[in-house]
Amino acid sequence: MTAYKLILLPTEPQCPPLDCAQLASELQAMQLIREPLALDNGVFYPTGKHFLQHISFLGCSPSIELEPPSDPAELPADSAAGSFCHVFLHSSTSLCLRADKQCPAPRCPQCRQPFSGWRTVFSTFQQNPTLTDWNCSGCGFNGQLTDLSFRKAAGIGHTFIEIRGIYPSEAVPTDALLKRLQRLSGGPWRTIYIRE
Ligand SMILES: [Zn+2]
Numbered sequence: 001m002t003a004y005k006l007i008l009l010p011t012e013p014q015c016p017p018l019d020c021a022q023l024a025s026e027l028q029a030m031q032l033i034r035e036p037l038a039l040d041n042g043v044f045y046p047t048g049k050h051f052l053q054h055i056s057f058l059g060c061s062p063s064i065e066l067e068p069p070s071d072p073a074e075l076p077a078d079s080a081a082g083s084f085c086h087v088f089l090h091s092s093t094s095l096c097l098r099a100d101k102q103c104p105a106p107r108c109p110q111c112r113q114p115f116s117g118w119r120t121v122f123s124t125f126q127q128n129p130t131l132t133d134w135n136c137s138g139c140g141f142n143g144q145l146t147d148l149s150f151r152k153a154a155g156i157g158h159t160f161i162e163i164r165g166i167y168p169s170e171a172v173p174t175d176a177l178l179k180r181l182q183r184l185s186g187g188p189w190r191t192i193y194i195r196e
Contacts, residue, residue: 002195003082006166007098009157011188013146017091017158018185033087039079045087054177082164090160095129097122099154100194106148113138155192168193
């Protein structure tokens with residue numbers, strides 16, 4: 001099962017991992033999230049009272065489900081499908097790629113040829129995140145995986161704020177939220193929209 005997700009991450013992939021407990025308490029203080037609830041082997045954060053003040057939905061008022069299902073038995077499937085808005089915090093000492101299932105191949109910055117084997121190269125990279133070199137088969141350009149541009153369909157980093165249940169470009173973080181995150185990490189943040 002896949003879910004639509006809005007993910008916030010530091011723009012700079014090498015930004016050191018943030019402490020999830022610190023991130024959670026910051027987002028709780030803003031009432032973007034509430035206290036965590038158990039799910040599978042971890043936790044998720046239900047949306048807080050001021051969620052819609054920090055994440056702006058665009059266009060005509062969509063029907064957004066902000067509450068978890070009342071029947072706990074439905075929770076695992078509803079979470080996996082993203083049928084209500086809820087938040088996960090991920091932080092890892094290893095670099096991770098989060099990409100849409102249909103993410104187009106990134107292009108070589110020198111010759112613009114699509115990097116067709118990128119999924120294979122990235123799966124090797126996920127096994128060993130120190131292997132960040134890649135070579136363009138078209139022009140021989142040698143670059144870093146972390147420098148590739150995926151626009152808003154993928155992102156590489158250590159820390160991810162994942163909000164499930166948001167369609168591509170349906171909502172955006174407010175400037176105030178981005179500024180607050182920037183103060184926490186010491187650098188700017190970006191938004192990606194993926195289905196995974
Ligand atoms: Zn090239």
